[in-house]
Amino acid sequence: MESAVRNLQARNLDAEGHPLQQQGQLGPNSWVALYGDDAAHSLTAPRNPFLALVLQRASAEEAKHVREVPVNSNRDPEVEKYLASTPPGNSWCCAFVYWNFSEAAKAMGRANPMPGTAGCLDHWERASAPGTRCIPAAQATENPALVESGMVFIMDHGGDLGQTGQVE
Numbered sequence: 764m765e766s767a768v769r770n771l772q773a774r775n776l777d778a779e780g781h782p783l784q785q786q787g788q789l790g791p792n793s794w795v796a797l798y799g800d801d802a803a804h805s806l807t808a809p810r811n812p813f814l815a816l817v818l819q820r821a822s823a824e825e826a827k828h829v830r831e832v833p834v835n836s837n838r839d840p841e842v843e844k845y846l847a848s849t850p851p852g853n854s855w856c857c858a859f860v861y862w863n864f865s866e867a868a869k870a871m872g873r874a875n876p877m878p879g880t881a882g883c884l885d886h887w888e889r890a891s892a893p894g895t896r897c898i899p900a901a902q903a904t905e906n907p908a909l910v911e912s913g914m915v916f917i918m919d920h921g922g923d924l925g926q927t928g929q930v931e
Contacts, residue, residue: 771796788904813876814913816867821929824863831855846881853881857927860915877915883925887917 765787772783775796783792809815829841837846837855845858848865858881868875878889890897900918903910910916910930918926 768793809911809913811913813867813871813873814911816870817863818913818929818931820863820866821860822931824859829859849879849881853885854883855881857881857883857886857925860927860929863929883917883927884919884923886915886927887919887925890915 768789769785769787772785772787772793775783775793777783777792778795783796789797809818824841827841829839831837831842832839842855842858845855845862846853848862849858861875861877861879861881864877865875876895878886880886880889887897898909912930914930916928916930920926
């Protein structure tokens with residue numbers, strides 16, 4: 764089955780015309796390749812008003828198409844804005860998420876619940892605060908309904924390398 768899914772992924776593009784990632788698992792893009800746009804699972808807005816505002820901030824920032832300039836430099840004026848919101852020395856993906864949480868918290872007059880770090884794996888380690896759910900990849904893969912719009916995801920690539928973002 765995995766081989767068949769990889770074959771499907773090798774022959775199809777996502778909605779933006781990019782090749783599908785060939786990981787052998789049926790995700791939303793592969794599902795659309797099989798059954799069309801109407802078959803895509805659409806997520807509802809976050810149930811939590813705070814997460815809804817965080818995601819709204821992230822979407823507004825993403826609309827600016829902020830990217831590292833030059834590529835892989837961890838630099839750009841907007842990138843610097845995100846990095847300035849956290850302790851130095853980390854990549855901007857987690858700083859971006861932290862900045863969005865911070866801005867939403869300020870707007871709602873509340874404390875930022877996200878750990879004050881821009882280290883993806885450090886964030887995972889520190890995210891065990893009361894009221895926080897950490898869902899390992901195996902559980903999320905087994906039961907995708909556990910993953911909700913507005914949640915933070917963290918990927919561990921090994922060698923102390925990670926990536927983070929927000930579930931839309």
